[in-house]
Amino acid sequence: MIFERLKRALARMLARPDEHSVRAADTDAQAEPLSCEEALVRIYEYMDGELDHLSTAQIEEHFRVCARCYPHLHLERNFRVRVQTALGRSEVPEDLRERVLDILARDSPSG
Amino acid sequence: MSGDADGRSGDTRASERTTARQRFEAEALPHLEAVYRFALRLAGSPDAAEDLVQETYLRAWRAWAQYTPGTRARSWLFTICRNVFLRSREREQRHERVVGTEAPRQDAGAGGPAVVNPVWSAANDTDPEGTFFAELLDETVLEAVDELPEEYRTAVILSDLEGLGYQEIAEVMDVPVGTVKSRLFRGRRRLQKRLYEYAVEMGYIMPRGESV
Numbered sequence: 001m002i003f004e005r006l007k008r009a010l011a012r013m014l015a016r017p018d019e020h021s022v023r024a025a026d027t028d029a030q031a032e033p034l035s036c037e038e039a040l041v042r043i044y045e046y047m048d049g050e051l052d053h054l055s056t057a058q059i060e061e062h063f064r065v066c067a068r069c070y071p072h073l074h075l076e077r078n079f080r081v082r083v084q085t086a087l088g089r090s091e092v093p094e095d096l097r098e099r100v101l102d103i104l105a106r107d108s109p110s111g
Numbered sequence: 112m113s114g115d116a117d118g119r120s121g122d123t124r125a126s127e128r129t130t131a132r133q134r135f136e137a138e139a140l141p142h143l144e145a146v147y148r149f150a151l152r153l154a155g156s157p158d159a160a161e162d163l164v165q166e167t168y169l170r171a172w173r174a175w176a177q178y179t180p181g182t183r184a185r186s187w188l189f190t191i192c193r194n195v196f197l198r199s200r201e202r203e204q205r206h207e208r209v210v211g212t213e214a215p216r217q218d219a220g221a222g223g224p225a226v227v228n229p230v231w232s233a234a235n236d237t238d239p240e241g242t243f244f245a246e247l248l249d250e251t252v253l254e255a256v257d258e259l260p261e262e263y264r265t266a267v268i269l270s271d272l273e274g275l276g277y278q279e280i281a282e283v284m285d286v287p288v289g290t291v292k293s294r295l296f297r298g299r300r301r302l303q304k305r306l307y308e309y310a311v312e313m314g315y316i317m318p319r320g321e322s323v
Binding site for chain 1: 132143235242271
């Protein structure tokens with residue numbers, strides 16, 4: 001599930017400018033260009049997929065055209081991927097399931 | 112619970128319990144690994160995490176009658192796990208820094224966290240895309256995660272590892288969505304800063320202002 005969401009977010013972030021321009025989103029985005037501040041303050045909401053269509057388009061447009069902000073989107077992505085990988089690699093004890101089942105089995109209803 | 116006051120035999124109750132148990136296992140057990148990984152970051156050690164997971168599932172099983180089937184068992188288990196952890200922490204009287212339910216800052220000025228990420232500024236000259244993150248060891252990253260106050264750590268884990276949306280995280284943590292946004296923003300910034308510091312220590316990136 002997390003990888004699906006990550007793939008969607010990466011696809012949005014890495015979509016080529018040409019693909020953007022043929023979509024209706026481009027009209028939305030050009031209507032109200034964001035400042036750097038406005039884009040940056042919502043960057044995590046954007047990466048988390050929590051923004052509405054218009055806001056998403058506006059932020060994507062800003063990172064597409066702003067040479068100063070664009071590299072930092074990659075930094076945020078690299079950060080996120082590193083954290084996710086580290087968190088996901090923790091090994092789960094092999095007998096944990098057995099121990100949980102055992103505890104449940106021994107939990108008899110009291111009178 | 113009295114004996115046969117409701118007219119049902121002990122056998123019937125036992126078989127009802129078995130059916131309920133099977134449903135519980137079918138719905139709750141698939142999330143065991145996710146609950147363990149969450150517990151590990153809360154409790155800090157594999158042994159403590161195992162205890163926490165067992166306690167979580169035991170309480171979940173006992174509260175199974177109150178759970179509506181099909182409504183995000185995973186979030187429900189995270190909620191129970193976190194609450195069990197917080198209660199045990201209170202009992203042991205550990206005093207972590209409490210972050211609280213600060214109101215979200217819509218305007219980034221006025222004393223809130225800097226809009227421009229300080230790590231971006233620091234890395235801008237030598238590594239603006241943050242390739243240094245990839246050099247860090249897993250254990251370093253996890254150490255930095257575990258240094259976060261629990262409120263930030265839980266929000267970041269539920270989002271980054273488990274992919275929960277803001278509304279779901281808000282329900283698990285029993286706070287408004289605005290607070291979740293704020294905790295994620297501040298938690299990620301703080302984590303990034305810590306990882307940047309580790310990267311400088313390890314020589315994966317030159318600190319800002321120093322020449323090679």
